[in-house]
Amino acid sequence: MRLIGAGTRDDIDYVITDRFWTVPNGITLLRFCLVPVFVWLVVTEQHLTAFIVLALLSSTDWVDGYIARRFNQISTVGQWLDPLADRLSLVVVAVTLVATGIAPWWLVAALIIPDAVLAVAALLMFRGSPELEVTALGKVRTALLLVATPLLLLAQVPGLAETALTVAATILLALGCLGHLWAAGDYLVGCVRKRRELIGRGLDPRDRASWARS
Structure with a gap:
């Protein structure tokens, strides 16, 4: 079964629309709405319910992309809204877990510092997004983090092999953070490469109107 790029079909010609209200975008908006619910559940120490909400939040990261590709509902809004939702969700979840003592401090540092540099x-370099494609490394990194963080919450529930779950979650979390650092470095290299390419074509990388996708 294809996980990365799941739902991609070879029997249709994909059309990127300008519509906002598509099913994938609706699912992405639902993800935004679940984030404050998750924060409230963690702060009030309702860890099992918070685990369920976070698991649902994590699964929608895969579902919206699948539906967009499977049913030809790719949109210009979704192309920036989905990664924005992913990144904001990860940062808010990480800050919440660290602030409540559930996750180690280095989780926030590993996520925020590379993102700030990028x-x-x-x-x-570009006065905005360089509009690079999301790599497989970035998707794997996100998947590791979205599996590790719910496990950390589950480890807070008494009677559920807390020690084993904490160890497994910490290992996955460390791998996800290392993947994030690696992906950030790869993205920075991609930025430099694209800047050189644009200059080589006689375009100013900071003049986004001359090269950015509409």
């Missing part, structure tokens, strides 16, 4: 680099 954001500054993108602004300096």
